[in-house]
Amino acid sequence: MADEALFLLLHSEMVAGLYRAAEQGEGENGRCTAKLEGMGFRVGQGLIERFTKDTARFKDELDIMKFICKDFWTTVFKKQIDNLRTNHQGIYVLQDNKFRLLTQMSAGKQYLEHAPKYLAFTCGLIRGGLSNLGIKSIVTAEVSSMPACKLFSEYSVI
Amino acid sequence: NSELFTLTYGALVTQLCKDYENDEDVNKQLDKMGYNIGVRLIEDFLARSSVGRCHDFRETADVIAKIAFKMYLGITPSITNWSPGGDEFSLILENNPLVDFVELPDNHSSLIYSNLLCGVLRGALEMVQMAVDVKFVQDTLKGDSVTEIRMKFIRRIEDNLPAGEE
Numbered sequence: 387m388a389d390e391a392l393f394l395l396l397h398s399e400m401v402a403g404l405y406r407a408a409e410q411g412e413g414e415n416g417r418c419t420a421k422l423e424g425m426g427f428r429v430g431q432g433l434i435e436r437f438t439k440d441t442a443r444f445k446d447e448l449d450i451m452k453f454i455c456k457d458f459w460t461t462v463f464k465k466q467i468d469n470l471r472t473n474h475q476g477i478y479v480l481q482d483n484k485f486r487l488l489t490q491m492s493a494g495k496q497y498l499e500h501a502p503k504y505l506a507f508t509c510g511l512i513r514g515g516l517s518n519l520g521i522k523s524i525v526t527a528e529v530s531s532m533p534a535c536k537l538f539s540e541y542s543v544i
Numbered sequence: 545n546s547e548l549f550t551l552t553y554g555a556l557v558t559q560l561c562k563d564y565e566n567d568e569d570v571n572k573q574l575d576k577m578g579y580n581i582g583v584r585l586i587e588d589f590l591a592r593s594s595v596g597r598c599h600d601f602r603e604t605a606d607v608i609a610k611i612a613f614k615m616y617l618g619i620t621p622s623i624t625n626w627s628p629g630g631d632e633f634s635l636i637l638e639n640n641p642l643v644d645f646v647e648l649p650d651n652h653s654s655l656i657y658s659n660l661l662c663g664v665l666r667g668a669l670e671m672v673q674m675a676v677d678v679k680f681v682q683d684t685l686k687g688d689s690v691t692e693i694r695m696k697f698i699r700r701i702e703d704n705l706p707a708g709e710e
Contacts, residue, residue, distance in 0.1 A: 388618065
């Protein structure tokens with residue numbers, strides 16, 4: 387039962403460590419986001435396997451998305467997604483008004499330019515989770531005022 | 545919810561193995577990252593555990609095994625193999641949550657998979673004025689029956705300098 391503080395610090399150090407290595411010439415900036423997203427993807431796949439071992443089959447896309455917003459988000463971030471919107475054509479917008487990975491950074495616009503680094507892993511997490519549920523997606527994030535964030539998930543069925 | 549941490553740690557080690565060509569460099573990176581985490585973790589620990597100042601290394605060992613490990617990883621390693629001078633001891637972990645689902649491939653035999661832990665312990669203790677040396681001497685991932693971490697007290701840090709960022 388690993389403590390949440392440990393995960394938060396690990397994530398924070400992963401972001402810092404990757405960017406530090408990039409500055410010292412071991413890779414460029416763009417790669418850092420891709421690496422974080424890739425790590426999130428692997429973790430998302432693993433997590434969803436563990437979570438859905440005993441759950442019933444999902445009825446449809448929306449059902450899956452609700453699972454992500456409620457059960458999945460609660461297990462990972464100790465709260466549910468605050469708002470879920472969709473255009474019913476494969477695009478979902480998840481809003482978290484107090485995103486756990488941003489609450490320590492600032493409240494408002496300070497350090498806004500660093501926020502994307504802290505969302506890359508989570509975007510991968512969602513993409514990985516969906517992938518193991520048979521959904522191919524592209525997940526991006528947008529932060530306009532911390533600690534709130536919006537995650538956009540665009541589906542294409544495998 | 546240890547799986548999130550375990551899986552994330554696994555993804556990190558995998559990524560580092562891709563980024564660095566040899567195991568030694570990965571081990572160093574893990575230690576460095578652990579150190580950076582440790583210097584911050586200690587604050588969280590002290591705030592939440594209300595443990596007072598330890599009077600000697602034996603007390604420190606108890607706090608680490610019975611309170612810190614329990615709080616953060618949900619396990620309580622046993623403390624054994626004290627050196628005659630009381631400055632060295634071993635933590636024996638029957639099971640190591642970091643290595644759930646993990647197998648070391650043959651071409652990574654020098655990888656110290658859980659090396660982050662050594663850095664964390666070192667960084668955290670440095671913030672409470674103790675310079676220590678921490679290393680793995682047995683590892684279930686390498687076929688040993690238990691995981692053993694050896695901790696050695698080097699010296700008390702007298703100056704209250706801020707943490708050196710590595």
